[in-house]
Amino acid sequence: MLTRPKLIDPFQMVRMGPLPNCRGMQEVRRNQPDPSHKVCRVNSQPERTIPRLWRDAVSARRTGAAYLAETEPGRWREVSWDEAARTVDELANGLLARGIGKGDAFGIVCRTRLEWTLFDFALALVGGITAPVYPNTTAKEAAYVLQHSEAVGALLEDESQLAKVEPLGLAHVLMLDDLDRLREQGTAYGREHPNALAQASAAVGEEDLYTYIYTSGTTGPPKGCMIRHRNYYAMTSCIERIEDLALDEDVMLLYLPLAHNFGRLMSLWGAYGGFTIAFCPDPYTVVDVLPLVRPTLLPSVPRVYEKAHTAVISKLEGASGLRRRLGDWALRVGRRVSVLRQQGKPLPHALALQHRLADRLVYSKVKERFGGRLRLGISGGAPLPKEIAELFHAFDLLILEGWGLTECTTAAAVNRPRRFRFGTVGPAMPGFEVKTDTEGELLIRSETVFAGYLKDDEATRAVLMDDGWLRSGDVGQIDDDGFVTITDRKKDIIVTAGGKNLAPQNIENSLKTSRYISQGLVIGDRRPYVTALITLDEAEVAKANGDVQTLVQQAVDDVNRELSRFEQVKRFAVVPREFSAEEGEVTPTLKLKRRVIEERFAEEIERLYAP
Template sequence: MEIKTICHLFFDLVDNHPEHVMFKYKKDGVYVGLKCKEVREKVENLANGLISLGVKPDSKVAIISHNRLEWVLADLGIVTSGGVTASIYPTLLGHQAAYIINDSDAEWIFVENMLQYEKIESVWKDCPNLKYIIVMDNTKVDKENVMTFDELIEKGKEYKAKNSEEYKKRWQSRKPEDLLTLIYTSGTTGDPKGVMLTHNNLVSNVVDSTKHVLGERIKPGKLTALSFLPLSHSLERMAGYYLMLYNGATIAFAESIDTVAQNMLEVKPTCMVSVPRLYEKIYAKVLDSALSGGGLKKKIFLWAKNVGSQIVDLRVRGKKPSGMLKFKYNLAKKLVFSKLKEKTGGRLWFFISGGAPLGKEIAEFFLAADLIILEGYGLTETSPVISVNTFDKIKPGTVGLPIPNVQVKIAEDGEILCKGPNVMKGYYKRPEDTKEAIDEDGWFHTGDIGMIDEDGFLVITDRKKEIIVTSGGKNVAPQPIENALKASKYITQAVLIGDKRKYISALIVPDFDVLEKWAKQNAVDFTSREDLIEKQLVKDLIQKEVDKVNQDLARYEQIKKFALLPQELTQDGGELTPTLKVKRRVINEKYKDIIDSLYAE
């Protein structure tokens, strides 16, 4: 079957490999599998159920849920019934969800559980077009036009018995240019915009990314992926879901973001998609464990890290170690790096990283440990992949080479422009915004600043809108400096400040697990985290870490002052987007008094 739509992608897998385990999910404390033939039946019944409720070609159906089996079943049911999935982050508040329901023209919505049901039910009166709510975890609600997931499946069975050909007609009639999904941007600078992605946008990105990274399509049974990034986001939707189905992977759903470490040991994935935060946390734990061990343990770790750096340098140049270096590397793997691999389940082949820049030091450390992080780059508007590192062509500190059929160029002001079949159809009901984003020649303006290095690798320097311009007129890119700070084992988060100010300063969140251990070892008494960050010895410790970063910066980029925060920046606190990007405007408002104190004479 020629894969032209996501419908083709799905049926190509389930019809040709009925016994393949397509999904795994936790049930009664253990992971159980669902075969392709079982998935096919559930999806067909769900789709028929939706058709019986009035879903027509191009109808909008929303989903608000964390990652779970029912999310993908609902999505496949919507898509194969001819509908369009509008995804909503489960962390959004009721009025924010209502905005997306109304803006997307969604008439049906799948909700994860009673928490999400109550959220939507409370704003239902503000959503005049919303007809039905379907509860995924099968909690029964005695209210008109509310049904459980299983009830929708039963409704689908009844409809199918009387209309046996309608479903097949629906999915077979979908065309590459038809709308597949509406994915809403995070809305860091105003109301979220609905990004219109077609079947061809996603299919082309799946096929071209596969060619670029894997060389050829992989047969079912070779890959096992652990899914935990939000399926509401384009990165997990394409790379962790559609691309995995195209390559016959088994997708296992993590119970939550907090259980990822444990779920990795249970599932033993061969590949995973993540944002840099996961790698930063793993790196910080390894660093703390090694360096606080003292004596011989510390020496062995630093020796292995040095050997690993030499290996990375060879690998980037396309060479392999030999002689004494090969011997040293094998020993380093046995003594140090193998322990890191065990923590991932022992079978990991590669990670995919996107959504935000990955620190070069962290990428190099994982590569040295033979845990390859293929860092890529893209946006929701580009389905999302524009470029990505590969096994053969990898360069830490870059986001790789453009994938096939996607063109990249740098505008005169340094902005990255992209053209290809992956570029969105436009913003839903926003022709002016679409016109602003995609020029007359079809180039999408990413809003990111970057360069193409001497080897053709794309390097991202910062967001165009996030460049800090000091009162002296100097341009400072915050993200590389923030990443350098976060490479310290004592620092978990950092936000640079300085726009229209005389100098650069920073808000820093320490890694309190590491810091509290350090405080006890150094006889620093404290009663709370607020008390701890006020201790002069702690400020001196963080100052040393800041000084290390400042050594490699131009004078105008250097951090002159910093303030320590007593708690992490979070989504719930409003400081981070659902993809864990910093909301700089919110932080500037929320911590205004602290920031002003850094600039007080």
């Protein structure tokens, strides 16, 4: 088995005591940092920077493929670590040749592709600051990010992205097709200035900014989170401290947008950990790509697992006779095994034999939907309904849910392969502290907490406390074993006209476990009772061949039976289409933008409260 390089654990320093009183450190925490500003160094250990992460990765003599890139539909090309290293060096030298260096913000407007990741590493080597833009964003939103970050240029995937950016008059506009030319320039520059890139990388400090990640703006423009080099280095390092989360031989299918902190972390983790990443630019083709790539790791937003859950439930409920009895038996066996595994107990011999038989006859069919060799699913970016995780585990597929936010550089808690509880987001990450305040809001403290919001000191002060704690904006609980359960976003908690507090997210997750319901938005703030807007899974409704209103009412009744009276959905409206990113109604991780949806469907909502 391939041996990973031994890297210094950044959290060794966390437990050594408080940092020295360094005025520069406070300035980074509270104010917009000067990207070229050097904060005083607190130890002589190697700098925790992305250039160091990349250099360690490509010098580790790994024999497996670094990446898999789709050259045409259904055909994938292996990219070795040596090839990736040469490409990044040539791109980085090319950037230096064009005068792009430390402190320069540079946009990337591109889907999840190999070029995105390699260009990002190249920017990091020269000290640039990546300012990613979601490729499905509007021209207005793209312009905001690039102008607000003061980007000197942008890498664009195609002509549609060029149309958004061209009016801005950026000094450097590169298309993917221009990268070969940039590499040629880099090769020539490297021959003429053989030490330039090493010097540029050496000048990058761990307190310098690595990237701006813009959070989704639901009530105003997005805020630019300033993420330092040490933030992401520490984040990847602490993931590696979780036993069995990744293995050297793993293959990860990555379709998540790299403009989002979850996808970005996966990209960096692949380099740090040494496993292979297969890029999938089109999230709508994931179902088709899974059997081709056959990943062992699948980081995903819950929507993919929800869709797969619907398909599995539909097949189970549509079976009859012997197949139905076989499916029910396998599910009962799987649930018994799941309970024992969650408790960390061994399987009795007879149950183990039944489980192996059920795997051969039933579970393997479900696993084939994910390529046949999926070892772990990782869910984040939005809440995963407990019932979905439980069902897949009963079919011998483990999905680990985690939780975090951009402001703490992605994750703060995650379930472990050998220590997990469905319905929770797991214990705090290694090196993290998580607690609740008097109002139940979850607070986070770690080396990964960001430097603040770009050009927004007031917003920074609202989330960063003087003692280093970060306000998450999420309400939750922490049990005696350290497992964190998220109740809802603090700002989304509904207070009914009767003064009752309820968490809409929990009800919405329960509604989505019905095979007929695609999405649900719960309403009830300052209202006499709770209502919901429902979108349908049209394919499942068509199979049922029944009255839509009756099907949805049955699903709502099933959910209501598990709720307190004041939480129950009294009325609902079926809306004619799904809430979508194109309409600005969901975030890139498919979380609902409540205020946008409520404004758009205001008439339907008011009818639900009409006498």
